[in-house]
Amino acid sequence: MKPLQGKIALVAGATRGAGRGIAIELGAAGATVYVTGRTTREARSEYNRPETIEETAELVTQAGGQGVAVQVDHLVPEQVEALVKRIEQEQGRLDVLVNDIWGAEYLAEWNVPIWEHSLEKGLRMLRLAIDTHIITSHYALPLLIKNKNGLIVEMTDGTAEYNQTHYRISVFYDQAKTSITRMAWALAQEVQPHGCTAVALTPGWMRSEIMLEHFKVTEATWRDATADEPHFVISETPRFVGRAVAALAGDPEVGRWNGQSLSSGGLAQVYGFTDVDGSRPDCMRYLVEVVEADKPADVRGYK
Structure with a gap:
């Protein structure tokens, strides 16, 4: 069962986290996946982390697809143009x-007002979060719209509904994440006449490499983190949002979602996929109904 056999995907920003999870699941569905990022086995980005695009490409191939690693700084138009x-x-x-x-995880200064937040770091965050997406769409969409049923997924943090009523920790981070939702809506207007679809998508509380490191746990021991943060029990692997993207890409009626803001948990309810452990966490609903309601951690009915 390879619903995406013969399909070509580009996951821009696939070195780690959601990008890696998405690339793997597209590969598991049979796609050829170009994975980009700045960190290779020979060179590291400003993150100075060990994950590489070559590792991601190998995981895509192991999953059943074909992974192709290409080093790209998506702030450099010439590199993106060459990639496409x-x-x-x-x-x-x-x-x-x-x-x-x-x-930009390491650039954010949480709960720091704009007049105290580093301006240099804040503006860098916006460039990494917004300019990169615009540059990539500028060069990639002429190729994508040549065929009907093309799909653009703009990854962000939080649904439009959630972000509309919640301050996202700093002005810079708030702008970075809410802007992407609007960008997806705007792209939807431009690609719809070509029979293509654009959506915004958020994972829930994702157990990325950086998040696991923050809690001093591994994927195998992640439940130990709930001793300090009980609500971490609602968390999900990066593969969960990857399965959301694969489900969208394999849906012949994906156009019904055009311009919408979606979540991994919400799409799981529609398409029936689960996380790798068989669970189906609905983090966005849990955040509102349990965390914000100041209820004790309890995932019954949410996972």
Whole structure:
């Protein structure tokens, strides 16, 4: 069962976290997946982390697809343009574009007002979060819209509904994440006449490499983190949102979602996929109904 066999995907920002999870699941569905990022086995980005795009590509291939690693700084238009030209020369088409470029976890100053937040770090965050997505769409969409049913997924943090009523920790982070939702809506207006679809998508509380490191646990021992943060019990692997993207990419009626703000947990209820452990966490609903209601951690009915 390879519903995406013959499909070509670009996961921009696939070195780690959601991007890696998405790339793997697209590969598991049979797609050829170009995975980009700045960190390779020979060079590290400003993150200075060990994960590499080559590792992601290998995981895609192991999952059943074909992974192709390409080092790209998505703030450099010439590099993005060259990437898309390569995809066109090698494949002749692009069916799925996932804009997951971020790279700003270490720039955010949480709960710091704008007049105290580092301006340099804040503006860098906005460039990494927004400019990269615009540059990538500018060059990639002419190839994607050549065929009907192309899909653009703009990755963000929080649904439009949630972010509309919640301050997202700093002005810079708030702008970075809410802007992407609007960007997906705007892209939807532009690609719809070509029979293509654009959506915004958020994971829940994701057990990324950085999050696991923050709690001093591994994927195998992640439940130990609930001793300090009980609500971490609602968390999900990066593969869960990856399965959400694969489900969208394989849906012949994906156009019904055009312009919408979606979540991994919400889509799981529609498409029936689960996380790798068989659970189906609905984090966005849990945050409102349990965490904000000041109730004790209890995932019954949410996972």
